[in-house]
Amino acid sequence: xxxxxxxxxxxxxxxxxxxxxxxxxxxxxxxxxxxxxxxxxxxxxxxxxxxxxxxxxxxxxxxxxxxxxxxxxxxxxxxxxxxxxxxxxxxxxxxxxxxxxxxxxxxxxxxxxxxxxxxxxxxxxxxxxxxxxxxxxxxxxxxxxxxxxxxxxxxxxxxxxxxxxxxxxxxxxxxxxxxxxxxxxxxxxxxxxxxxxxxxxxxxxxxxxxxxxxxxxxxxxxxxxxxxxxxxxxxxxxxxxxxxxxxxxxxxxxxxxxxxxxxxxxxxxxxxxxxxxxxxxxxxxxxxxxxxxxxxxxxxxxxxxxxxxxxxxxxxxxxxxxxxxxxxxxxxxxxxxxxxxxxxxxxxxxxxxxxxxxxxxxxxxxxxxxxxxxxxxxxxxxxxxxxxxxxxxxxxxxxxxxxxxxxxxxxxxxxxxxxxxxxxxxxxxxxxxxxxxxxxxxxxxxxxxxxxxxxxxxxxxxxxxxxxxxxxxxxxxxxxxxxxxxxxxxxxxxxxxxxxxxxxxxxxxxxxxxxxxxx
Amino acid sequence: xxxxxxxxxxxxxxxxxxxxxxxxxxxxxxxxxxxxxxxxxxxxxxxxxxxxxxxxxxxxxxxxxxxxxxxxxxxxxxxxxxxxxxxxxxxxxxxxxxxxxxxxxxxxxxxxxxxxxxxxxxxxxxxxxxxxxxxxxxxxxxxxxxxxxxxxxxxxxxxxxxxxxxxxxxxxxxxxxxxxxxxxxxxxxxxxxxxxxxxxxxxxxxxxxxxxxxxxxxxxxxxxxxxxxxxxxxxxxxxxxxxxxxxxxxxxxxxxxxxxxxxxxxxxxxxxxxxxxxxxxxxxxxxxxxxxxxxxxxxxxxxxxxxxxxxxxxxxxxxxxxxxxxxxxxxxxxxxxxxxxxxx
Numbered sequence: 001x002x003x004x005x006x007x008x009x010x011x012x013x014x015x016x017x018x019x020x021x022x023x024x025x026x027x028x029x030x031x032x033x034x035x036x037x038x039x040x041x042x043x044x045x046x047x048x049x050x051x052x053x054x055x056x057x058x059x060x061x062x063x064x065x066x067x068x069x070x071x072x073x074x075x076x077x078x079x080x081x082x083x084x085x086x087x088x089x090x091x092x093x094x095x096x097x098x099x100x101x102x103x104x105x106x107x108x109x110x111x112x113x114x115x116x117x118x119x120x121x122x123x124x125x126x127x128x129x130x131x132x133x134x135x136x137x138x139x140x141x142x143x144x145x146x147x148x149x150x151x152x153x154x155x156x157x158x159x160x161x162x163x164x165x166x167x168x169x170x171x172x173x174x175x176x177x178x179x180x181x182x183x184x185x186x187x188x189x190x191x192x193x194x195x196x197x198x199x200x201x202x203x204x205x206x207x208x209x210x211x212x213x214x215x216x217x218x219x220x221x222x223x224x225x226x227x228x229x230x231x232x233x234x235x236x237x238x239x240x241x242x243x244x245x246x247x248x249x250x251x252x253x254x255x256x257x258x259x260x261x262x263x264x265x266x267x268x269x270x271x272x273x274x275x276x277x278x279x280x281x282x283x284x285x286x287x288x289x290x291x292x293x294x295x296x297x298x299x300x301x302x303x304x305x306x307x308x309x310x311x312x313x314x315x316x317x318x319x320x321x322x323x324x325x326x327x328x329x330x331x332x333x334x335x336x337x338x339x340x341x342x343x344x345x346x347x348x349x350x351x352x353x354x355x356x357x358x359x360x361x362x363x364x365x366x367x368x369x370x371x372x373x374x375x376x377x378x379x380x381x382x383x384x385x386x387x388x389x390x391x392x393x394x395x396x397x398x399x400x401x402x403x404x405x406x407x408x409x410x411x412x413x414x415x416x417x418x419x420x421x422x423x424x425x426x427x428x429x430x431x432x433x434x435x436x437x438x439x440x441x442x443x444x445x446x447x448x449x450x451x452x453x454x455x456x457x458x459x460x461x462x463x464x465x466x467x468x469x470x471x472x473x474x475x476x477x478x479x480x481x482x483x484x485x486x487x488x489x490x491x492x493x494x495x496x497x498x499x500x501x502x503x504x505x506x507x508x509x510x511x512x513x514x515x516x517x518x519x
Numbered sequence: 520x521x522x523x524x525x526x527x528x529x530x531x532x533x534x535x536x537x538x539x540x541x542x543x544x545x546x547x548x549x550x551x552x553x554x555x556x557x558x559x560x561x562x563x564x565x566x567x568x569x570x571x572x573x574x575x576x577x578x579x580x581x582x583x584x585x586x587x588x589x590x591x592x593x594x595x596x597x598x599x600x601x602x603x604x605x606x607x608x609x610x611x612x613x614x615x616x617x618x619x620x621x622x623x624x625x626x627x628x629x630x631x632x633x634x635x636x637x638x639x640x641x642x643x644x645x646x647x648x649x650x651x652x653x654x655x656x657x658x659x660x661x662x663x664x665x666x667x668x669x670x671x672x673x674x675x676x677x678x679x680x681x682x683x684x685x686x687x688x689x690x691x692x693x694x695x696x697x698x699x700x701x702x703x704x705x706x707x708x709x710x711x712x713x714x715x716x717x718x719x720x721x722x723x724x725x726x727x728x729x730x731x732x733x734x735x736x737x738x739x740x741x742x743x744x745x746x747x748x749x750x751x752x753x754x755x756x757x758x759x760x761x762x763x764x765x766x767x768x769x770x771x772x773x774x775x776x777x778x779x780x781x782x783x784x785x786x787x788x789x790x791x792x793x794x795x796x797x798x799x800x801x802x803x804x805x806x807x808x809x810x811x812x813x814x815x816x817x818x819x820x821x822x823x824x825x826x827x828x829x830x831x832x833x834x835x836x837x838x839x840x841x842x843x844x845x846x847x848x849x850x851x852x853x854x855x856x857x858x859x860x861x862x863x
Contacts, residue, residue: 077748092746094739096806097732105736106748108729115727157747 006065007032007164007196008053008084013062015048022048024220025062030165032194035187037207037228039200039240040217041299041464046200049217050167053198054086055079067164085158086167093154095143100125102142103157132156133182147278148179155186159195166190167198172206173300174278184210202300203481204233204503218242233503240298241466241499265289266325268458269341269427271310274319279305281483282319287427287458292449294473295462296498302482303462304346307429310460311343312336324426337366342420344413346431346462352416355405359397360386362404362415367422389418394444410441417448427458434468446472466495478502552856556800556807559852560815564822571826578829581706589708589776591821593618594791595814596714596769598799599721600762601792602813606725607758608738608805609655609662613669614766615788617644619781620677621770625696626688626780627680633695636775640767647673648763652756666759670789681782689779700775710772717765722810734758738805794842795820798849819845 010028014021023045030036040046051057053064055073064071066082073079076086093102100118101108103125109117125138132152136145142153151171158166168187172180187210190197199211207214207228214231216224216239224239269287274280280302287293295303308314310321312333321328323339333343345352353362363386368377386400393414397407404415413433420428430449434442449472453459463469469476476488478501486501488494572579597614604611621640628636647669654665681687690697702709725731733754736744745751774780797803798819799812820842827838 076746077750080748086746088746092740092743094736094743094747094806096739096802097735101732101735105732105744106729108732110729115723116729116732 005031007067009065010049010053011063011065013049013052013064014060015052015057016060021220023052023059026217026220026222028215028222028225030196030198032164032196033191034213035191035197035199035211037199037201037211037214038217039202039207039214039236041240044217044240045220046217047169048220050086050169050198050200053079053165053167054084080161083162083164084167085161085163085165086169087151087154087158087171088169093142093150093157096141098139099129099136099142099145099153100138102153103128103138103160105157107161128156128160129153132186133179147174148176151175152179152182155183159186159190163195165196165198167200169200170202170300171199172201172203180206202298204236205481208233216240234500237298237499237503267322268324269310269460270320270322271306272320272322274306274309274321275317276305276309276314276482277317279314279482280309280316281481283309283479283482283484285310285460285477287460289426289456289458290453291475292453292459292461292473294469294476294493295460295479296469296476296488296502297479298502299464301479301502303479304431305482306479307343307431307460307462310336310427311341311429313343337423337425340424340426341429342423342425342427343429344416344420344431344433346435348409348412348416353404353412356403358401359390359395359404359407359415360400363389363418363422366419385422386418389421393418393421393448408437408441410437410445413437413441413445414448417445421452425457427460428452429460429462431462432464433461434463434465466498470495470498480504555852556856557809557812558800560798560800560812560819560849564815564819567819567822567826571822575826575829578826583825585703585707587818587821587825588711591817592708592710592714593769593773593776594788594795594821595817596717596772597766597788598792598795598813598817599714599717599810600758600765601789602796602799602801602808602810603721603725603734603758604662604762605793605796605801605803606734606738606805606808607755608741609755609758610666610793610803611648611651611759611762612663612666612789613647613651613673614762614792615785615790616670616673616677617647617763617766617785618770618773618788619783619785620644620647620673620680621767622774622777622784623677623681623688623770623780623782624767625771625774626690629688629690629694629696633699636690636694636696637771640771641764644673644767644770645760645764648760648766649756651763652759655759656752656755662759677782681780687779687781690775692778696771696775697778700772701778708776710776713772718810718814725810730754730757735806735808738802738807740806791820791842794846798846803850 006029008028008030010026013023013026013028015023026045026049028049038046038049048057052059055076055078058072058074066084071082073082094105097105100122104121109120109124111117122138129136129138129152132155134149134152136149142150145153151174155171171183175183187197187199199207201207211228213226214224214228214236215222216236218240219242223242265288267286268289269285271283271285274283283302283306285293285295285306295306297303305314309316309319312328312331312335315331321336323341326339328335328339328341354365357365360382364377364382367385389395390397390400395414395418396411404412407415417433433449434445437445446468449459449461461469461472463472470493473493476493476498477484478486478488478498480502485504488497488501577583597618601611601614621644624640624643625636628639651662651665651669654660655662690700699709699713704712725734733744733749736747736749737751737754741751770785773784795816796808796813797816799809799814799816801808801812823841823845824838827841
């Protein structure tokens with residue numbers, strides 16, 4: 001068989017969604033037996049590229065050549081039939097069906113009458129799974145298996161469908177270290193069998209352990225590709241984040257004023273050893289009144305999870321949260337809100353605003369219990385509060401009765417901010433507060449964060465925008481794979497230092513050094 | 520894998536991550552819950568039948584049993600199609616109207632021969648089912664709304680055909696159709712045998728064919744099923760078409776049994792069918808269900824109805840109260856079992 005050198009060749013692939021150019025003229029080649037790392041930050045276009053390769057979306061421009069033939073997949077089924085298999089981040093199997101039926105769905109062994117041959121199916125399923133280190137009763141529903149075992153079933157399924165290319169989208173995000181080892185041995189076996197693997201992950205250690213080549217995407221474009229060996233981690237991280245090391249940076253790009261007067265008092269928030277299985281491993285964060293603490297790290301490093309764990313939205317297995325010296329009990333969002341913690345979530349559409357309600361109603365939502373007496377709401381007090389915040393946050397709406405869904409992204413974000421400020425919080429957790437809003441609104445939100453800190457609030461700032469993170473924060477706690485790997489204080493709060501810490505090139509700075517004030 | 524230090528099955532709720540080769544929770548209690556879900560209705564049916572046999576002289580007579588079996592048959596055929604629809608996570612409210620429409624079409628068609636009398640309801644009701652399926656699968660409309668519209672539309676069509684119910688079409692004696700509905704074989708009415716044959720065929724299709732696997736997969740996790748390459752739209756279109764065809768067939772057989780197409784039949788039948796399916800252990804949310812359970816569910820509803828009728832002193836309206844209460848108990852038990860299984 002004279003197989004072409006490349007099993008897959010992608011040329012000039014582009015895809016736009018309303019308002020976004022998700023993928024812009026991207027090339028990608030895969031050779032048989034190549035393990036190819038595909039990396040990039042949020043919105044870089046990884047998911048879009050995968051979805052184009054697997055027939056979920058159709059490209060606007062560009063072509064995909066698979067095994068020497070130009071292909072155009074209309075559905076995931078077509079891609080699968082052409083031998084491109086995908087394992088998604090979340091296990092995408094059917095929990096109520098048996099393990100064997102999940103493994104064989106769509107290609108069940110049949111007897112002469114055309115009926116399913118369960119005996120053969122169960123025997124073959126058990127045999128196949130044993131090679132993946134999974135020994136279970138294959139007649140049981142899939143959901144009785146642990147997440148790791150389910151992931152292995154998904155992998156076995158992908159490989160068993162005569163795949164020539166296996167795409168793995170963050171396959172290790174829910175695996176135990178031992179299971180990761182099994183996965184790696186399976187990947188090596190695939191490589192030896194001449195199957196190409198596209199491996200998406202944010203864990204640099206894994207990439208270096210198992211991948212041969214790498215493609216880095218940023219803002220929908222391919223910014224780097226080539227062999228992974230010999231490429232140092234710092235270079236990889238800086239390419240991914242789009243920052244040159246030592247690049248002369250114009251100061252004052254953001255609207256942050258700079259340093260805050262930080263009260264030299266007890267921390268207003270003290271989160272200690274937060275642990276969530278698979279997500280956080282003993283993360284500790286301390287914030288003092290008037291301080292803005294940034295959370296740095298790559299996508300998937302546990303930033304959002306940390307904020308959610310503090311606010312009670314993510315149940316922790318162990319760890320304590322103390323607000324102004326009072327331990328938080330219950331681990332519920334209601335308890336956290338009562339204690340004075342407010343979280344501005346990352347995804348304001350699904351977790352924040354109620355688009356059909358007015359500005360006034362959205363602001364009042366969380367504060368209603370406080371504004372009401374015997375279940376009746378004092379309209380006058382409500383009006384006063386809404387009025388105050390609309391002015392203070394400079395919310396641009398035709399009236400307080402305008403529907404929030406009609407406002408711009410920036411103003412929606414301000415309405416959310418107002419909702420939480422109406423609760424007079426002590427700690428504000430801001431997860432990507434300026435994502436997806438225009439430049440002017442961004443500057444205003446940044447200015448607001450400054451003002452709020454000046455008023456004595458403790459602020460936790462999560463941002464993928466490095467400038468925003470660096471200039472807005474007094475201190476940056478750096479996360480990697482769900483654990484704190486370093487803390488930048490004082491003069492060390494720079495992009496270079498942050499990237500070095502993320503890449504793990506320098507020994508983690510002495511965390512015990514604690515907080516220094518002015519820089 | 521670390522030693523667990525104990526041999527007893529773990530039955531407590533646990534969020535602990537589990538090693539790849541260890542199933543979460545114990546297989547035995549999982550199976551027990553599954554057993555309860557699948558055969559709970561059968562156990563209740565056996566108890567009710569036994570109690571009625573001892574308590575009521577007229578219950579366990581050959582006539583009464585044959586009567587119950589025949590009157591169950593029509594609902595059972597409708598419930599058969601409904602089971603497929605519900606396992607895909609859908610619902611079909613149009614079956615009651617289609618049942619009545621099928622009956623009238625059969626009676627009308629009987630004037631032109633039994634073949635037309637049988638084909639007409641199957642084709643027309645199947646076409647309505649097909650439209651339901653297309654709207655649900657391709658236009659991605661909510662099954663509830665789509666089939667509600669079909670229910671109203673089919674009822675309207677029925678009234679138009681019969682001049683507001685003023686025209687009644689009779690099915691002549693001695694025709695093949697009449698024999699199909701009224702004749703008996705081995706002491707049981709022909710509709711009963713047809714129903715049993717349909718359930719056997721349905722069970723084979725559901726459990727032993729790829730289409731059957733897809734029905735479960737679509738209801739279990741539609742997105743995953745699509746990503747795994749299951750033909751989601753085709754599966755949905757097929758189950759709604761099937762449901763329409765079966766409702767039409769049930770109506771035709773019922774008309775043959777009654778020797779005429781009666782327009783007022785089938786009101787609320789869709790709800791009886793849904794009740795029977797759910798009582799039989801099929802999850803209303805889809806992904807899990809049993810044809811045998813639906814048959815048991817139908818029998819249970821009919822037996823309860825029969826018992827209340829026989830007691831005589833009890834207003835027959837109470838039959839609905841009992842059915843309703845029973846449905847509520849089953850749904851509560853199902854939710855409880857489901858939650859238990861999820862925790863394990």
